[in-house]
Amino acid sequence: MSSPGAPLVQGTRLGDIARAAMPATSMLKLPGGTLFEMLAAAFLVFLVLIALFVDFIPGLVSPKFPYGDFSQMPDLTLNGLLGTDDIGRSILSRVLYGARASLTIVFVATCLSVSVGLLLGMLAGYYRGMLERMVDLYANTMSALPSVLVVLAFVTATGTSVGAIILILGILDIGTYARVAKAGVISQNNRDYVLAARAMGATDARILMKEILPNLIPALTAVMPTLMAGLIITEGSLSFLGYGIPAPAPSWGGMIASSTDLLSRFPVLIVGPTMAIVLTVYALNTVGDYLAHRLNSRERGN
Amino acid sequence: MSEDLPILACRDMSCQISARPKALDVLQNIDFTVARHTALGIVGESGAGKSMLVKSIMGIAPASVRVNGQIMLDGQDLFAMKPRDRARFIGRKVGIVFQNPMTSLNPYVPVGRQIAEACRQHFDVPRDEARQRAIELLRTVGIADPEDCYDYYPHHFSGGMKQRIMIAASLICHPDLLIADEATTALDVTVQKEVLDLLQTIQEQRQMSMILVSHNLGVVAGRTDEILVLYGGHVVEYGPTSEVFRNPRHRYTEALLSAMPHMDQPTHTRLRTIAGQPPSLANKPAGCPFAPRCGAAEGPCHTTMPDMRTGTDSRHRFACHFPLEQTVGPAVVSGATDRGARAQ
Amino acid sequence: MTGLKPYAKAVSTRILAGIPVFLLVTFGATALSSLAPGSAAQLILGDNATAEQVAALNSAYGYDLPLWERYLKWLGNLLQGDLGQTLFSQQPVLDVVFDRAAVTFEIAFLAMALSLVGIPAAMYTASHPGGIADRFLRSLSSLLLAVPTFVIVVLLSYVFAIVLRWLPATGWANFTDDPIANLWYVALPVICLSLHQTAYLYRVARNEMITVLQEDFVQVARARGLSLSYIMLRHVLRPSMPQILTVMGLSLTYMLAGSFVVESYFAVPGIGWTVLTAVKSHDIPLVQAILSLTVVIFVIVFMLVDIGYAIIDPRVTVS
Numbered sequence A: 001m002s003s004p005g006a007p008l009v010q011g012t013r014l015g016d017i018a019r020a021a022m023p024a025t026s027m028l029k030l031p032g033g034t035l036f037e038m039l040a041a042a043f044l045v046f047l048v049l050i051a052l053f054v055d056f057i058p059g060l061v062s063p064k065f066p067y068g069d070f071s072q073m074p075d076l077t078l079n080g081l082l083g084t085d086d087i088g089r090s091i092l093s094r095v096l097y098g099a100r101a102s103l104t105i106v107f108v109a110t111c112l113s114v115s116v117g118l119l120l121g122m123l124a125g126y127y128r129g130m131l132e133r134m135v136d137l138y139a140n141t142m143s144a145l146p147s148v149l150v151v152l153a154f155v156t157a158t159g160t161s162v163g164a165i166i167l168i169l170g171i172l173d174i175g176t177y178a179r180v181a182k183a184g185v186i187s188q189n190n191r192d193y194v195l196a197a198r199a200m201g202a203t204d205a206r207i208l209m210k211e212i213l214p215n216l217i218p219a220l221t222a223v224m225p226t227l228m229a230g231l232i233i234t235e236g237s238l239s240f241l242g243y244g245i246p247a248p249a250p251s252w253g254g255m256i257a258s259s260t261d262l263l264s265r266f267p268v269l270i271v272g273p274t275m276a277i278v279l280t281v282y283a284l285n286t287v288g289d290y291l292a293h294r295l296n297s298r299e300r301g302n
Numbered sequence B: 001m002s003e004d005l006p007i008l009a010c011r012d013m014s015c016q017i018s019a020r021p022k023a024l025d026v027l028q029n030i031d032f033t034v035a036r037h038t039a040l041g042i043v044g045e046s047g048a049g050k051s052m053l054v055k056s057i058m059g060i061a062p063a064s065v066r067v068n069g070q071i072m073l074d075g076q077d078l079f080a081m082k083p084r085d086r087a088r089f090i091g092r093k094v095g096i097v098f099q100n101p102m103t104s105l106n107p108y109v110p111v112g113r114q115i116a117e118a119c120r121q122h123f124d125v126p127r128d129e130a131r132q133r134a135i136e137l138l139r140t141v142g143i144a145d146p147e148d149c150y151d152y153y154p155h156h157f158s159g160g161m162k163q164r165i166m167i168a169a170s171l172i173c174h175p176d177l178l179i180a181d182e183a184t185t186a187l188d189v190t191v192q193k194e195v196l197d198l199l200q201t202i203q204e205q206r207q208m209s210m211i212l213v214s215h216n217l218g219v220v221a222g223r224t225d226e227i228l229v230l231y232g233g234h235v236v237e238y239g240p241t242s243e244v245f246r247n248p249r250h251r252y253t254e255a256l257l258s259a260m261p262h263m264d265q266p267t268h269t270r271l272r273t274i275a276g277q278p279p280s281l282a283n284k285p286a287g288c289p290f291a292p293r294c295g296a297a298e299g300p301c302h303t304t305m306p307d308m309r310t311g312t313d314s315r316h317r318f319a320c321h322f323p324l325e326q327t328v329g330p331a332v333v334s335g336a337t338d339r340g341a342r343a344q
Numbered sequence C: 001m002t003g004l005k006p007y008a009k010a011v012s013t014r015i016l017a018g019i020p021v022f023l024l025v026t027f028g029a030t031a032l033s034s035l036a037p038g039s040a041a042q043l044i045l046g047d048n049a050t051a052e053q054v055a056a057l058n059s060a061y062g063y064d065l066p067l068w069e070r071y072l073k074w075l076g077n078l079l080q081g082d083l084g085q086t087l088f089s090q091q092p093v094l095d096v097v098f099d100r101a102a103v104t105f106e107i108a109f110l111a112m113a114l115s116l117v118g119i120p121a122a123m124y125t126a127s128h129p130g131g132i133a134d135r136f137l138r139s140l141s142s143l144l145l146a147v148p149t150f151v152i153v154v155l156l157s158y159v160f161a162i163v164l165r166w167l168p169a170t171g172w173a174n175f176t177d178d179p180i181a182n183l184w185y186v187a188l189p190v191i192c193l194s195l196h197q198t199a200y201l202y203r204v205a206r207n208e209m210i211t212v213l214q215e216d217f218v219q220v221a222r223a224r225g226l227s228l229s230y231i232m233l234r235h236v237l238r239p240s241m242p243q244i245l246t247v248m249g250l251s252l253t254y255m256l257a258g259s260f261v262v263e264s265y266f267a268v269p270g271i272g273w274t275v276l277t278a279v280k281s282h283d284i285p286l287v288q289a290i291l292s293l294t295v296v297i298f299v300i301v302f303m304l305v306d307i308g309y310a311i312i313d314p315r316v317t318v319s
Ligand SMILES: Nc1ncnc2c1ncn2[C@@H]1O[C@H](COP(=O)(O)OP(=O)(O)OP(=O)(O)O)[C@@H](O)[C@H]1O
Pocket: A013, A016, B017, B026, B044, B045, B046, B047, B048, B049, B050, B051, B052, B053, B062, B182, B215, B281
């Protein structure tokens, strides 16, 4: 540090810290994100492709029926790659079909909560008043209760079925989406383009759909991956506890639960489903963080 | 520590922000000294790099900024010190008052404590004595009931009061240099003058040096001995305050001066404003940074960076290819512009 | 600063805001029984029950009444401190819940205490951003946040109970009966519960501190040459606390409501475990009571959080 050219390495502004604090992979800046974030996004695309086309993977056996010996160690065949479970079913097949189950449930539930949440949030933000208070109350209530407890409470009354699980998971995040949408609408209510549209006699519906809605999309997209990751975990926990997708349909949580009985003798068999759920949640969180970060820096830039 | 050694000397200093696709030069070729017991005014538009200059001197530039060159504080080369020693050294020698008094004080800590903490750390002053010193300073800067105010939190005070408290805090270690970075910009006009006068009185009474940063020439007029005009990260003019006011040589300084209201103007005359925008960091002009907005710009202005020249007064320097003529005439601005004039 | 006023206000605002939440949740819980296919009694008794048995149970629990009436009756009983009987053991629901709550609370508070290490860790890494420790803890916390508790539970019990045999995988002893055995049994559940919690608290605390570090008053403190550790302790920690407290409050509520995965896996007889047995037997009164209890816990915890704000922030007169 004795030469006059020595840099002063100390400082605290957000942008600098965010830059300094990124993992070393940020050196490999790719358009739009770090290598790491691109990998996470690629993994999610891969997962969606699996979920869509798992039926067409040549040679993959059914996830529901035994195919080999009980608790077979992994080998280099396609179906035996991750071993077989306690009744001889291919774990790889179950992991891949489990991806379809998890993604379907989470996707449908998210569509449900986004559409209802968006509608409620937009109306609440635009008209305020009683509706806004109702939305707040709902969001507050849902945040006071752990999601697993909410789902279990419903399951107590309804019993488990895929339809019920999807419906209940869909209810969980309505409040959060509604709140995000509401905040977005409120921040736009007095913007020039909204006032101008109103002055020109546009109907409320038109203003909401044409002027306001498009600007809500980025914020909603940014919270979506993280909330979806939460749903994956909730759904996994339910299946683990035995209240998720009814057997024999494959689910990651259920597979982990059943492999715990064999854990002392065949610990390897838990690797497949564990990796599947951890990687999925990790990838969703990474993409979510990235989107939130992008959104924040763009808002600061404006 | 000899008396004629300047308190602060920046030699060929520059600041770069590491960014993509290329690093951005925020400050280039900064050269100036602050002699003991004198005041320097640093003037420039928003974005000229004034705060960056101050932060670089204080060692608190953002992590992404590289500071090059040499900074001598009280005869010591700052970059030759270990970072920890450097921070302590600067903290003891220099007091600083920032632009925004509303955010410069920690809302969670009683103000007295925030004043006293530096001397507690740097000189191991016992708690009670530090308290007494802080109370004394609060009285100096004009806070009523300083004993009670010691334990108040910042939200109990108005903006002007907070800035006075910040000034008190900057004085606790008996610094040799006081830096005020736009210390009054955020205040009401009437309060601005009070705080500026307080700064000046304190500087004179305590025989300190001072750097007064402002985007307003009127603020530094009458309160400084020398003045440094920054434009687009370059020093464009630097000299004794009276000289620069009377004989601006750089076109930008002249534009600034004529954008300044003065008293012998008939009321309601339009102020000349400087058309155009200051250069952005990403695409600075190749030649003189002021060329895109300069009425007198010609060929070399757009291609070559003008060198520093010296005026008839050897302390007066400026960087312009086509400087204004030396017009030793009546003062451009009515009234006093430097302290010599004011004292007369 | 003005005596007890901010605290009284914190308490009253939270209670007022909590009432509609409580009513909504308890009403929802009462409505649950209407969701049952057929009737609640049919669901509870199963397919082999006779019509008389079903009718008897329906009238005993009021499942044949209209929803509103049933809910008002439940509220009326609540005011007399009566939440009904559990379906199977026929004990007063409140007694069962309070018994279980003690167990869950022990685990939750221990886990919360353990997770507090996240705060000093955040102080260190926030003041050395980009350093090795920062990068390591950042990756570690991202990873931990992606590992669901049920995976943590399985992995840790494999390592500590099966491979190393340091800690018991299941079992329980009451603290009042045998404190040592209690701590022994409680260790793994607490560690499992706190891992996620620590990662989350660390993450939030670090980000909040990084934000505070950009404040002008920190720049001032740095310009004055104050040491980094002093700045972190005196100028950064306290302004970060409101955010940290909020997160702690939310997690504490969730943990106090029962840690379903941890309690079921380690056979800890707490609230989560009770809920799971209640779900299996469709014990609606018990689930209803636990939902109500959770809301009450939420209100109390956030009352404490608000009081915490008032203590921490001199400006607060509680909004
Ligand atoms: N952390 C940073 N990252 C990127 N650019 C920065 C950063 N800080 C400052 N800059 C840029 O450096 C230049 C100089 O900024 P500086 O704050 O020093 O200007 P200033 O003269 O103090 O202006 P003002 O009168 O508005 O305070 C500006 O162009 C600014 O955009």
